[in-house]
Amino acid sequence: MRKIFLLICLFTVFSCKKKDNPNPPEQVRLLFPEKNSECTTGVDQDATTSRVSFSWQRADNTDSYELRVTNLNTNTVQTISTSATSSSLPLLKGQPYSWLVRSRNNQVNNTISSEVWSFYNAGSRTTFAPFPAEILTPDMSEKVFKDINNEVTLSWSASDLDNDIENIEVYFSEQNPPQNLEATLSATATSLKVSVLSSTTYYWSVVTRDLEGNATNSGVYVFSVL
Incomplete structure (x- = not known):
């Protein structure tokens, strides 16, 4: 009888044991x-x-x-x-x-x-507009710290199938959409330091222009300075 009781207790313990939480899905390549x-x-x-x-x-x-x-x-x-x-x-x-x-x-x-x-x-096009710039940092809605010079570094990646990017325009302000042209940079530029204030939200975008007169916009990104 004692053995039966012990078996019942062991069965109950293992039956009530919580299952491991399932793992979340992983990112595809x-x-x-x-x-x-x-x-x-x-x-x-x-x-x-x-x-x-x-x-x-x-x-x-x-x-x-x-x-x-x-x-x-x-x-x-x-x-x-x-x-x-x-x-x-x-x-x-x-x-x-x-x-x-x-x-x-x-x-x-x-x-x-x-x-x-x-x-x-692919189609009948012989020239291509630049791809919209890929925003790298700060990420969308990210909260960041300013550096010792009260600046934050904006960074992006730009590309064009024709390899004829003429310049990069960075728009930056506290308004949405950003209206202030902060800088016009060379085709190879990938970052820009901007002056910021603590406890302030900023909006920014990157316009990529090519030699054919085409232009694309990254879309507006926002970040907050702590």
Whole structure:
């Protein structure tokens, strides 16, 4: 009888033991279309559209992926969910796009996004506008400390398929959208120090111009100084 009682107690202990929390999904690594490239592998659908294939590496602790593709000219977004590591979407020819993949795990609410890559879908274009500058730091809505000179460093990455960027314009102010042209920099510039005040919120954007007269805007980013 005593042995039976002990077995029941052990069974109860192990049955009531909490299961380990499931791990959140991990970030995927994008493969194709390549970053800052012209995608020439799309399959023609009609005179204006081609179907482009996207691929990425499998991520651990992930049940499904959400592919998200944005037309950078119109801000039109297309999404598709899949358990595979590839998918395809019809895209307008000669248009710039950005894309990312979100990882999902059915057992947790957390999701995580990949890097954001940009590309042009091949078309009849012979020249290309610059890709919108990629903002590096400060990140969106980040809280930062000013340095000993009461400055914060803004940094970005700019690229153009034609390699004909003429200059970089940085707009910076306490207003949204930022109206003050803080500086006009050379094509190779990737950072700028700006004077700031504590307990203040700032807005900034980067405009990239090329020799053909094309210009693209990074969009407005915001950060707060502690």
